[in-house]
Amino acid sequence: GPSSDCLFCRVVAGEIAPDVVRETDRTLAFRDISPQAPTHVLVVPRDHHPTIGALTAADPGLAAELLAAAQAVAEQEGLATAGSPEPGWRLVVNSGPDGGQTVHHVHLHVLGGRGLTWPPG
Ligand code: 5GP
Ligand code: ZN
Numbered sequence: 001g002p003s004s005d006c007l008f009c010r011v012v013a014g015e016i017a018p019d020v021v022r023e024t025d026r027t028l029a030f031r032d033i034s035p036q037a038p039t040h041v042l043v044v045p046r047d048h049h050p051t052i053g054a055l056t057a058a059d060p061g062l063a064a065e066l067l068a069a070a071q072a073v074a075e076q077e078g079l080a081t082a083g084s085p086e087p088g089w090r091l092v093v094n095s096g097p098d099g100g101q102t103v104h105h106v107h108l109h110v111l112g113g114r115g116l117t118w119p120p121g
Contacts, residue, residue, distance in 0.1 A: 002048040008105035012046045022076060026062055027069040029110075038113025039077045039089070043070045050104045052093045070108045079112035090116050 003009040011018045011030065018030035021041050032040040045062050049055035056063045070091055074080040079089035089112030094101040 002105070006048055006105045007103050008042075008044050008107060009048050012044065022069065022073055024065070024069060026065055029069060029073050032109070037111045037116065039079060039110065041073050041077070041110040043073060043108040043110060044105060049106050051095050051101070052106050053095065055106045066106075066108055070110050073110045074112065077110070077112065079110075088112065088116075092120075 003013060007016070010016050012028055018028070020028065020030050022029040022043075026046055027043060028046060029041050029043045032042050043066055045055065045059075045066055047059070047062065049058060049062075052063070055066070071080070071082075074089045075082065077089075079085075079087060089110060092109040092111060093099075093106070094109075
């Protein structure tokens with residue numbers, strides 16, 4: 001099943017020790033092992049869903065919880081407040097081959113702590 005084959009299922013199960021930033025009953029946020037910015041946190045659902053599209057179709061409430069968790073991480077990391085995106089941050093969800101997704105357990109990237117360029121390439 002997915003929990004033995006999937007890297008982030010193994011993180012959620014505690015088989016790989018993550019640097020945890022925030023957790024709820026249904027979500028887990030931990031630092032990326034190869035940070036691309038001073039703050040680079042991954043927010044995942046504890047349940048296995050391969051992509052943002054699969055998650056949104058199967059459990060839209062959980063997709064909304066994941067978005068709220070990303071906002072809470074941004075606030076916790078000092079990148080935003082509830083009322084203002086200052087100094088600012090970026091939310092990225094890579095999906096599929098052209099999107100550059102490499103881990104097939106949906107995850108939101110919370111990036112910030114420096115000026116980020118656009119377009120991302
Ligand atoms: P994707 O390219 O699928 O959107 O992002 C996968 C992310 O997972 C990458 O940013 C990569 O650095 C991160 N990653 C891969 N393996 C591990 C790991 O074992 N632990 C953590 N914390 N991050 C990982
Ligand atoms: Zn998984």
